[in-house]
Amino acid sequence: xxxxxxxxxxxxxxxxxxxxxxxxxxxxxxxxxxxxxxxxxxxxxxxxxxxxxxxxxxxxxxxxxxxxxxxxxxxxxxxxxxxxxxxxxxxxxxxxxxxxxxxxxxxxxxxxxxxxxxxxxxxxxxxxxxxxxxxxxxxxxxxxxxxxxxxxxxxxxxxxxxxxxxxxxxxxxxxxxxxxxxxxxxxxxxxxxxxxxxxxxxxxxxxxxxxxxxxxxxxxxxxxxxxxxxxxxxxxxxxxxxxxxxxxxxxxxxxxxxxxxxxxxxxxxxxxxxxxxxxxxxxxxxxxxxxxxxxxxxxxxxxxxxxxxxxxxxxxxxxxxxxxxxxxxxxxxxxxxxxxxxxxxxxxxxxxxxxxxxxxxxxxxxxxxxxxxxxxxxxxxxxxxxxxxxxxxxxxxxx
Amino acid sequence: xxxxxxxxxxxxxxxxxxxxxxxxxxxxxxxxxxxxxxxxxxxxxxxxxxxxxxxxxxxxxxxxxxxxxxxxxxxxxxxxxxxxxxxxxxxxxxxxxxxxxxxxxxxxxxxxxxxxxxxxxxxxxxxxxxxxxxxxxxxxxxxxxxxxxxxxxxxxxxxxxxxxxxxxxxxxxxxxxxxxxxxxxxxxxxxxxxxxxxxxxxxxxxxxxxxxxxxxxxxxxxxxxxxxxxxxxxxxxxxxxxxxxx
Amino acid sequence: xxxxxxxxxxxxxxxxxxxxxxxxxxxxxxxxxxxxxxxxxxxxxxxxxxxxxxxxxxxxxxxxxxxxxxxxxxxxxxxxxxxxxxxxxxxxxxxxxxxxxxxxxxxxxxxxxxxxxxxxxxxxxxxxxxxxxxxxxxxxxxxxxxxxxxxxxxxxxxxxxxxxxxxxxxxxxxxxxxxxxxxxxxxxxxxxxxxxxxxxxxxxxxxxxxxxxxxxxxxxxxxxxxxxxxxxxxxxxxxxxxxxxxxxxxxxxxxxxxxxxxxxxx
Numbered sequence: 001x002x003x004x005x006x007x008x009x010x011x012x013x014x015x016x017x018x019x020x021x022x023x024x025x026x027x028x029x030x031x032x033x034x035x036x037x038x039x040x041x042x043x044x045x046x047x048x049x050x051x052x053x054x055x056x057x058x059x060x061x062x063x064x065x066x067x068x069x070x071x072x073x074x075x076x077x078x079x080x081x082x083x084x085x086x087x088x089x090x091x092x093x094x095x096x097x098x099x100x101x102x103x104x105x106x107x108x109x110x111x112x113x114x115x116x117x118x119x120x121x122x123x124x125x126x127x128x129x130x131x132x133x134x135x136x137x138x139x140x141x142x143x144x145x146x147x148x149x150x151x152x153x154x155x156x157x158x159x160x161x162x163x164x165x166x167x168x169x170x171x172x173x174x175x176x177x178x179x180x181x182x183x184x185x186x187x188x189x190x191x192x193x194x195x196x197x198x199x200x201x202x203x204x205x206x207x208x209x210x211x212x213x214x215x216x217x218x219x220x221x222x223x224x225x226x227x228x229x230x231x232x233x234x235x236x237x238x239x240x241x242x243x244x245x246x247x248x249x250x251x252x253x254x255x256x257x258x259x260x261x262x263x264x265x266x267x268x269x270x271x272x273x274x275x276x277x278x279x280x281x282x283x284x285x286x287x288x289x290x291x292x293x294x295x296x297x298x299x300x301x302x303x304x305x306x307x308x309x310x311x312x313x314x315x316x317x318x319x320x321x322x323x324x325x326x327x328x329x330x331x332x333x334x335x336x337x338x339x340x341x342x343x344x345x346x347x348x349x350x351x352x353x354x355x356x357x358x359x360x361x362x363x364x365x366x367x368x369x370x371x372x373x374x375x376x377x378x379x380x381x382x383x384x385x386x387x388x389x390x391x392x393x394x395x396x397x398x399x
Numbered sequence: 400x401x402x403x404x405x406x407x408x409x410x411x412x413x414x415x416x417x418x419x420x421x422x423x424x425x426x427x428x429x430x431x432x433x434x435x436x437x438x439x440x441x442x443x444x445x446x447x448x449x450x451x452x453x454x455x456x457x458x459x460x461x462x463x464x465x466x467x468x469x470x471x472x473x474x475x476x477x478x479x480x481x482x483x484x485x486x487x488x489x490x491x492x493x494x495x496x497x498x499x500x501x502x503x504x505x506x507x508x509x510x511x512x513x514x515x516x517x518x519x520x521x522x523x524x525x526x527x528x529x530x531x532x533x534x535x536x537x538x539x540x541x542x543x544x545x546x547x548x549x550x551x552x553x554x555x556x557x558x559x560x561x562x563x564x565x566x567x568x569x570x571x572x573x574x575x576x577x578x579x580x581x582x583x584x585x586x587x588x589x590x591x592x593x594x595x596x597x598x599x600x601x602x603x604x605x606x607x608x609x610x611x612x613x614x615x616x617x618x619x620x621x622x623x624x625x626x627x628x629x630x631x632x633x634x635x636x637x638x639x640x641x642x643x644x645x
Numbered sequence: 646x647x648x649x650x651x652x653x654x655x656x657x658x659x660x661x662x663x664x665x666x667x668x669x670x671x672x673x674x675x676x677x678x679x680x681x682x683x684x685x686x687x688x689x690x691x692x693x694x695x696x697x698x699x700x701x702x703x704x705x706x707x708x709x710x711x712x713x714x715x716x717x718x719x720x721x722x723x724x725x726x727x728x729x730x731x732x733x734x735x736x737x738x739x740x741x742x743x744x745x746x747x748x749x750x751x752x753x754x755x756x757x758x759x760x761x762x763x764x765x766x767x768x769x770x771x772x773x774x775x776x777x778x779x780x781x782x783x784x785x786x787x788x789x790x791x792x793x794x795x796x797x798x799x800x801x802x803x804x805x806x807x808x809x810x811x812x813x814x815x816x817x818x819x820x821x822x823x824x825x826x827x828x829x830x831x832x833x834x835x836x837x838x839x840x841x842x843x844x845x846x847x848x849x850x851x852x853x854x855x856x857x858x859x860x861x862x863x864x865x866x867x868x869x870x871x872x873x874x875x876x877x878x879x880x881x882x883x884x885x886x887x888x889x890x891x892x893x894x895x896x897x898x899x900x901x902x903x904x905x906x907x908x909x910x911x
Contacts, residue, residue: 001732004835008736018755020782020829021738027820027833087818087838094798094817097433100442105821106797122414129410152417156409164408195895196791196827349829350911352755434815440692443802447812452696454848457728458857483863487720491727515764516718516863522744522765522777523716527864531767 007358017276017353026345026357030370031081033341036187036209037334038078038377043184043210044217045071046120046176051247053173059243065390066228067221068124073381075116080373084364104190115183119176125150126168128388133157134396146387157398184213191340198273199344204262209340211255216333218248219326224381226323232391238315245322248329249305256298259336276347280354284346289339297332301325457491460484464492467499471548478549479528488512488547513541519564526594529564555591562594569644583607583642608636693805699851704806705872706845707900708859709882710781712907714866717742717779719761721858721867726762728846728857735759737832739843740783740858745909747776753909780910781867783858784809784830784843785891785899792822792831801840807872807900808847813839827892828899845869872900 004025011024049067051057083089096113099106129151136147185206191197192205222244229236266274281289307313308321342357360366407415436445461484465472468485475481486492489504507513510532519529536544544553552561559580560567570576580586589597602608605627611619613627625631631639693701725740726733742761746754750773758765761779786809793801793809800816803809816839823831823840831842846856854860859869870879879902886904892911903910 001835004736005734008734012735018743018757021735021741021757021760022823022829022832024736025833027823085819087820087833088816091798091815091817093432094800094815097429098437098442098799100796100799102794103797103821105795105819109797125414126410152410152413154410154413161408161410165410168411190821194791194795194825196825345824349827350755352753352911437799440805441802442799444799444812444815445692447802447810447815448695448804450812450814451810451844452848452851454729456849456852456854458724458849458860460854460860480863482865484860486724487861487863491724515720516716518764518767520717520765520767521774522746522779524713524778527716 007360011356011358014356015353017348018350019348019353019355020350023348023355026342026355028085028341028345029357029365030359030367031085031365031373033334033337034081034370034373035078036184036213036341037216037337038074038081038373039184039187040209040213040216040333040337041220042071042075042078042217043180044214044219045074045221046180046217047214048218048221048244048247049123050173050177050180053170054177057243059237059239062237062240062392063221063225063244065127065388066224067217068120068127069384069388069390070221070224070377070381071217072120072124073377073384075112075120076380077373077377079112080376081370084369084373104186104193108186108190111179111182111186115176115179119172119179123169123172123176124388125152126165126172129154129165130157130162130398131394131396132388134398138396143387150387162398181210185210191344196349197344198271199277199347200340202262204258204265205340208255208258208262211251211258212333212336214251215248215255215329218244218251219329219333222248222322223326223330226319226326228385234391236319238318241319241322245305245308245318245325248326249302249309252298252302252305252329256302259294259298273347273351276351276354280343280347284354284356285339285343288335289343292335293332293339296328297335298329301328301332456493458486459492459496461486463496475548478551480548480550508540508542510537510540513545513547521565523565525565526562528562530561559586566643569641573644575642575645602637603635605631605636612636696851699853701804701806701851703873706807706850707786707870707872707879707902708783708845708856709868709870709879709886709888709902709904711866711868711882711886712778712780712903712905714864715742715779715781716864716866717744717761717765718863719764720861720863721781722760722762724857724861725843728849729844731841732835733762735762737834737841739830739841740781743780743782743910745776745778745780745907746772746774747907747909749773749775776907778907780903780906781858782828782830782891783901784826784845785828785897785901786843786845788898788900789896791825791827791895791897795821795825797821804847808845808850809842810844810847811840811842813837813841816840827895827897 008024015024045067048060049064049071052060052064052067083092086092095106095109099109101107132147132151133155134157136144136151139147188206188209191200191209192202194200222241225241225244226236266277304321304325308318313321345355346357347354361368363369404412434444434446437443439445440448464485472485475483475485488507492504495502495504514530514532517529517532519531523529541547545551556562563580570578570580583602584599586599587597590599606613609627611622612625614624636642695701719742722738722741725731725738729739731737731739738760740760741757743755743757744761744765748754754772756765761781765779786807788803788807790803790809793803796802797819798815798817800813801809801811801822813834818833818838818840820833820840823833826842831840833839834841846854846858849856855869859867868878868882870877870882872879874880882904883902888902888904889906890899890902891906892899
């Protein structure tokens with residue numbers, strides 16, 4: 001109780017205009033910003049993987065397994081910010097036992113479970129099964145048993161079985177694409193369906209969330225590929241990299257168009273909330289929205305990748321451009337999530353005032369915990385790379 | 400059936416078995432964890448209703464006070480405070496009803512409680528008795544002159560300002576400052592005890608205002624004059640001119 | 646000693662009369678069974694019978710607020726905090742009072758210092774105020790509640806008599822309902838870490854009492870009543886006044902009806 005008093009009392013002075021008395025406490029903070037960012041990376045990485053399997057984009061083959069494992073690593077961490085945010089995480093299982101079917105949040109629990117188990121884990125399993133069997137036959141000790149258990153003690157490596165694996169992967173990916181859309185579109189729907197908040201309430205919200213997710217996912221895989229490949233002392237496949245950058249570029253164009261459309265639509269209709277939202281965007285949210293999300297996170301990467309595509313630049317310069325662009329994109333997409341989640345709560349539902357968000361450093365809602373949560377998927381990814389190496393060289397032919 | 404099972408590839412068989420195990424675990428665990436009365440009355444735990452209505456009552460309600468304090472209640476019942484519940488001033492009394500000896504209620508005797516309702520605030524509705532506490536007997540406690548159970552003021556407030564504070568203050572800084580309220584509003588005696596039932600009258604014709612503002616009588620020289628026939632189309636005077644601040 | 650004490654109340658006339666009435670009724674019940682008790686009421690939906698003989702299916706509760714009567718004294722806010730053990734801090738309110746001051750040039754200032762708990766202080770200002778009034782606010786107990794719609798676990802629900810309640814033992818504290826409420830009526834309790842809001846003092850209503858805020862309003866600005874009865878103060882209220890509700894365009898179907906509500910109230 002003391003903590004709450006100490007945390008909230010200074011906020012009273014920072015309020016401008018009038019807010020409802022209960023609105024002084026901003027409820028969905030940094031953890032809830034982190035959550036759509038993480039699930040967005042999952043959806044984006046998976047869509048990239050699906051480009052290889054379903055649309056047969058051969059150039060992206062080196063990143064196929066890497067994308068799947070990236071998606072898995074982030075998907076494992078994704079529920080953690082939610083658990084940390086709940087008032088009673090020990091009762092969180094209630095969502096699965098007595099879900100309220102009219103609640104987007106409850107139904108999302110099942111979408112998540114479906115996506116994790118029926119799509120991602122299955123696809124990884126089918127794709128790796130043959131290699132798991134071959135590795136476990138060759139290795140000794142702990143790794144042998146890990147691989148044996150992961151393969152569910154399967155042992156059939158006949159042509160028919162391998163053919164079945166390949167077909168399954170294709171089918172699962174085809175199911176997986178709408179599932180990935182649903183996974184992150186649902187998060188957008190959780191915000192977009194709240195009629196009480198005119199900043200969130202929009203038909204475009206799930207679509208914008210989804211496309212910005214794909215942008216961030218592709219950029220992430222690009223970054224991981226560019227970091228891990230030299231670490232393994234292997235040459236970067238420029239065809240693959242150029243293709244990644246191309247897809248990033250095209251999806252960014254779509255995403256930027258959608259966000260611009262949302263903005264134009266809002267200003268054109270000029271509904272009741274336009275005054276307070278304009279005050280918010282031109283004031284408290286100016287840096288995170290106009291500067292970071294739009295300028296740094298969208299326009300500069302778009303411009304630089306366009307330059308790399310248009311002009312004949314040496315490979316080294318292109319790699320630098322792609323790398324920097326991908327980092328700026330990550331900053332921009334994180335900022336997008338911040339602007340939606342926190343921006344949407346900075347103005348009062350009375351439409352007459354603005355409040356403030358003070359981030360702490362320690363504590364579950366603090367910066368440190370979120371930073372750890374961001375590092376965690378990278379650690380998990382490292383472990384996954386060790387157990388299920390995604391490099392083409394690691395693939396074992398049947399012997 | 401067995402031939403169908405044989406046709407399924409080996410890896411798929413393992414997955415199916417795993418899926419069946421997971422589903423079985425879920426089906427066994429779920430009834431253990433879901434509260435038994437969930438869903439009886441709707442999508443919620445039915446015993447929550449009992450938990451909620453078991454909350455102890457703090458405010459006993461105005462009726463129960465009259466059972467012991469019947470004389471005070473009768474006096475208050477005929478006064479201006481008849482609709483003010485006892486617990487508004489004396490605080491929650493549910494415990495006092497059970498243990499009247501040990502749990503005594505508060506009795507506000509200073510100046511700071513009465514002004515919570517009766518301080519002059521421009522947002523308070525006209526007709527509600529308000530005073531400016533800084534200048535209204537600042538050194539005396541309110542109950543010196545006003546018995547809270549029969550708060551009729553010792554003197555009738557002059558100029559209707561006691562209840563119509565906002566209007567009186569507007570009129571005080573207006574050109575109508577010398578016009579007494581009763582010049583325009585005939586006030587029946589009953590208005591002082593039953594204000595919402597007995598209403599003062601209001602002028603109905605333009606000619607009423609014309610008595611001062613459309614007259615060439617020397618006594619009203621210096622007061623703005625208009626041609627009552629043509630000025631202001633079909634409207635009556637007070638549809639444009641606020642009489643308390645013209 | 647204790648026996649004497651239990652008969653002491655007969656010294657007062659009211660209590661004596663009540664005792665005699667109960668005694669005669671009891672005798673009548675024995676002599677004429679089935680006529681004098683409430684046992685013969687037909688049991689409709691027995692599952693919704695709470696607290697002795699309160700049948701929730703027979704009622705539909707709502708509140709009426711007359712803006713012209715509210716003096717902004719804040720006794721309702723204080724009574725609610727006392728009755729429901731709401732932390733006496735300026736961050737948590739089940740009900741609060743707002744003050745509106747509308748100036749001649751159209752500018753509007755709204756304030757709610759500590760929710761109106763300590764009433765409002767007089768101020769010296771040079772505002773050219775043309776309209777000014779107080780607006781008490783609380784959970785509207787909507788008939789189409791967005792908060793119930795979004796609760797992921799079924800911790801908040803609508804009772805059959807129209808009251809929206811929260812099961813604090815089941816709530817997981819996700820705060821989706823707080824986001825979904827357009828009126829800012831909900832908050833997270835700092836100690837239980839669960840969502841909380843006005844309950845229409847349901848624990849009083851089932852005992853035939855009115856909510857603490859209604860009980861304590863000195864000017865009857867708040868009217869509580871049963872919309873199902875023909876003779877009810879709330880039904881009369883909805884007949885005698887032009888009624889408005891907050892944020893009508895959101896179609897939450899609120900059951901707190903305002904009379905004389907200004908357009909600037911958001």
